[in-house]
Amino acid sequence: MDKMVSYYSKTRKTQRWPVAFSYNILDIAALAAYIIYTENNSPFQNQANYRGRFLKELEKQLSMSAILTRSKIPNVYRNFATRLGIKCVLDKPLVAADYEENPDSRNSPPRDATGLRKVVGNCFMFMSVAEKRFHKTRKLCSG
Template sequence: MRLMEPYLDKGRTVTTDNYFTSLSLANRLLACNTALLGTINKIRREIPPPAKNTKGREEFSTHVYTSGSAILTAYAPKKNKAVCILSTMHKQVTISEGRKRKPNTITDYNSMKCGVDIMDQKVRGYTVRAGTRRWPVAVFYNMLDLAAMNAHVLYTTCTRSTESRRDFLHALAEELRRRFLQEKTMAKKQRPPPAPGKTTQCQVQIHCNRNHSSERCAVCAKYTCRKCRKDGPWICSNC
């Protein structure tokens, strides 16, 4: 709703995938004169039980359910399989005369889904996503993927470059890594030494447990305690 604020109360239609679509969101958008059209996951509790049951469903069959101004279309592209579309854009569902007998909700969604499914398809090709059970980490991975995708679109549009997204992402990662290492090196050089006679926390912590020291390693410039030094008094155990 925060992202849609500039477009509310203008009679527009927003297309969503099953991650966002819900009956409550559709009603909130409809109250702001904005329609919603999108696929909805069958595990949602607002989905009626007959729409969830796909066993024995005929191929290319359509079932329609209504709740106020919202219309739920359950279309079976294959036998024993159904795709659910929630819409507040349509007043009624009509079936095409083709072989697949697609309803107009499915046809309209396919024509407007390019900004949803194609983006997900491109991001899935080159992603930083890794297995995790923490949803904030998953959201962060998705933010990185979308930022890199948008950066490539802006780069090719502004420079008229034909560089592939794979080469662009590789160059972007190298540039970010180089900048991070430069900032890290500058931070080490600008780090003030401890005052004479005072100690600071050991930054190596291999053989100690939060011991303290006032001396630095000659190689990595980390503060190291007496237990974590080796090869003389100026080199830590890591180096």
């Protein structure tokens, strides 16, 4: 059992014993779920890398509710990496919350069709070198 758990282990190096203990519990629970599943579905147990595919599907199912909850939080749109990760997992683009219902929508910046802020600023072509480093966009003037 130790060899099977260590082959697909999700443990990480940590100095905190409660975290290490919870990693071990998760590994053992995943192995137990795999054993129960293969005993009930015997035709699938002889396929190559079946345990790895089983664990990936288990991870996806366990984390899907948290991902769906997180995708409804408006602050997610500020962090590009989080937004991109949620888009990849859900396989659909995120739609920003409707900001028109908020009473503060009069002071909110202009937004494009996807609900993200439009990039506004000076023309890139007529800026000094120092200003170009800190500019929001690299687009040239239109016209």
